[in-house]
Amino acid sequence: MGNYVSTKAEIKNYICARTPLIIVDSSERERVERMLKEISSELNIGINYYTDSKQVCTFNGDIKQDVDNDPLGFIAAQFKKNRNSTFAVGDIKRIGEDNVYSREVLNILYLAKETNCTLILITADTVWSRLSQFGMLTTLEYPDMDERISQINAFINMFGGKYTIEWDKDDIRMAATLLRGFSEIQIDNILSTTLVSKRKLSKEHLFELTDQKSKLYSAVASIQMVNVNRALTVAGLDNLKAWLSEKKSVFFASDDALNARDLTTPKGILLAGVPGCGKSLSAKMVAKEWDLPLFRFDLGTIYDKWVGESEKKMKEALQFIDNVSPCVVWVDEIEKALSVSDSGNDTGKRVLGQFLFWLQESKSRVFLVATANDISLLPYELFRKGRFSEIFFVDLPNAAERKATIEQYSSKALHIDISDEEMRQLVDASEGFSYSDIEYVIKDIAQLALIKGQPVVTQELLLQQFNKLIPISKSNPDSVEKIREWGIERAVAASSKSGGIVK
Numbered sequence: 015m016g017n018y019v020s021t022k023a024e025i026k027n028y029i030c031a032r033t034p035l036i037i038v039d040s041s042e043r044e045r046v047e048r049m050l051k052e053i054s055s056e057l058n059i060g061i062n063y064y065t066d067s068k069q070v071c072t073f074n075g076d077i078k079q080d081v082d083n084d085p086l087g088f089i090a091a092q093f094k095k096n097r098n099s100t101f102a103v104g105d106i107k108r109i110g111e112d113n114v115y116s117r118e119v120l121n122i123l124y125l126a127k128e129t130n131c132t133l134i135l136i137t138a139d140t141v142w143s144r145l146s147q148f149g150m151l152t153t154l155e156y157p158d159m160d161e162r163i164s165q166i167n168a169f170i171n172m173f174g175g176k177y178t179i180e181w182d183k184d185d186i187r188m189a190a191t192l193l194r195g196f197s198e199i200q201i202d203n204i205l206s207t208t209l210v211s212k213r214k215l216s217k218e219h220l221f222e223l224t225d226q227k228s229k230l231y232s233a234v235a236s237i238q239m240v241n242v243n244r245a246l247t248v249a250g251l252d253n254l255k256a257w258l259s260e261k262k263s264v265f266f267a268s269d270d271a272l273n274a275r276d277l278t279t280p281k282g283i284l285l286a287g288v289p290g291c292g293k294s295l296s297a298k299m300v301a302k303e304w305d306l307p308l309f310r311f312d313l314g315t316i317y318d319k320w321v322g323e324s325e326k327k328m329k330e331a332l333q334f335i336d337n338v339s340p341c342v343v344w345v346d347e348i349e350k351a352l353s354v355s356d357s358g359n360d361t362g363k364r365v366l367g368q369f370l371f372w373l374q375e376s377k378s379r380v381f382l383v384a385t386a387n388d389i390s391l392l393p394y395e396l397f398r399k400g401r402f403s404e405i406f407f408v409d410l411p412n413a414a415e416r417k418a419t420i421e422q423y424s425s426k427a428l429h430i431d432i433s434d435e436e437m438r439q440l441v442d443a444s445e446g447f448s449y450s451d452i453e454y455v456i457k458d459i460a461q462l463a464l465i466k467g468q469p470v471v472t473q474e475l476l477l478q479q480f481n482k483l484i485p486i487s488k489s490n491p492d493s494v495e496k497i498r499e500w501g502i503e504r505a506v507a508a509s510s511k512s513g514g515i516v517k
């Protein structure tokens with residue numbers, strides 16, 4: 015596992031030690047070519063190189079020879095003639111198992127060993143074990159943070175004169191974070207496509223990079239990409255919002271800054287509380303505010319009756335998440351999925367253990383937002399420190415939050431001005447309502463206005479409809495009270511003042 019610098023140093027060492035075979039595990043051939051070219055000049059050795067399109071050539075352009083798509087004869091002849099020589103192959107096929115071609119490569123390796131020569135193979139595929147025994151394997155990872163930053167800077171230098179690029183140092187760092195998991199060529203493609211289509215690069219284009227990312231990976235059944243409406247607004251929940259805006263800078267801090275203080279990125283939050291008060295909506299809000307792609311992880315689909323299948327599915331899902339990071343992962347109604355794991359069957363417990371272990375140990379920049387109504391169903395292990403960064407309790411909206419919600423929905427759906435006195439009446443009438451209750455009443459009236467015309471929208475109608483609705487806090491006071499008791503005692507309030515009074 016290595017970045018450009020460490021992989022290059024490794025290859026240099028292997029060449030100097032005259033290892034017969036060096037396997038460079040990478041799907042980025044051009045990047046490895048560039049590296050070999052640098053090595054060739056730094057060590058002052060000629061490296062012959064083959065690909066189907068180039069045939070045999072040297073990096074300094076001295077030799078060019080067509081070998082009719084079969085370099086093996088040429089390599090054998092070279093190794094016989096020139097001791098201590100090096101040959102690299104960029105297009106190597108059919109060497110995953112024992113076959114005629116692999117045997118021919120094997121013979122070349124015996125020869126290389128005798129004549130102190132080195133064969134370098136660039137491949138992302140597996141190599142037949144008898145071949146790999148001859149050499150050393152080195153893996154070139156996709157560009158790391160520093161490399162991505164330099165690549166973006168180089169891109170800006172190249173196009174900054176022609177197009178407006180408004181990214182400052184922090185934006186470049188953010189772009190580099192978002193482009194994790196892409197090859198050098200993909201990064202160039204994404205930057206160029208975004209630049210060409212928008213004619214400029216500004217802050218607002220950062221999230222476009224994450225959209226590209228979601229297109230790249232093939233889906234895993236238990237995980238769906240959720241498109242987040244960029245105009246989404248959430249009323250109230252000021253504590254939660256303040257916490258998120260503070261943690262955003264920690265989530266996007268550089269590895270160096272985090273390491274210097276022995277920190278990891280925030281792992282995620284558990285949002286518990288009264289139905290209809292914005293738990294699910296807040297998962298989307300995090301993705302929107304942090305400009306990250308949002309993936310919904312359906313834990314329920316992980317459980318499988320066949321032995322080993324659940325573990326396999328969980329492993330695949332967690333690998334997928336690690337790959338698409340940085341991202342927000344949303345597990346909705348986590349208690350429903352996890353209570354399966356409590357049904358006394360071992361698979362459920364193991365899979366939950368796998369999930370919790372990943373949550374604690376994963377080094378990827380993944381922010382988990384889990385929501386729950388009935389916390390009593392959740393396994394105790396989930397609450398241990400180090401799992402979630404914080405557990406928030408989402409309560410019924412207080413008067414100020416109800417006002418904000420009425421303003422938000424009435425301005426969008428009702429197109430009316432509400433006086434201070436009218437607003438006070440509506441805020442009073444909606445006591446004990448959830449945010450979604452308020453939305454429901456207002457949208458209901460908006461539908462009426464659509465059918466019958468704007469004049470039907472009056473303060474009287476609003477008050478009448480608010481008074482008619484029986485919110486869950488009245489229809490089901492015991493269950494709401496139970497949720498609130500738990501939340502007030504064991505979690506941090508998502509709003510700075512206590513919620514609506516349940517009568």
Ligand SMILES: Nc1ncnc2c1ncn2[C@@H]1O[C@H](COP(=O)(O)OP(=O)(O)OP(=O)(O)O)[C@@H](O)[C@H]1O
Nearest residue numbers: 248249288289290291292293294295387449450453
């Ligand atoms: N804080 C809020 N601001 C604005 N709208 C809200 C808010 N909370 C809820 N809503 C509205 O109510 C709808 C339902 O909210 P949401 O699905 O987030 O509730 P929830 O807490 O997840 O409820 P449940 O426990 O039933 O899943 C949202 O789609 C949104 O339209």
Ligand SMILES: [Mg+2]
Nearest residue numbers: 293294346385
């Ligand atoms: Mg919900």
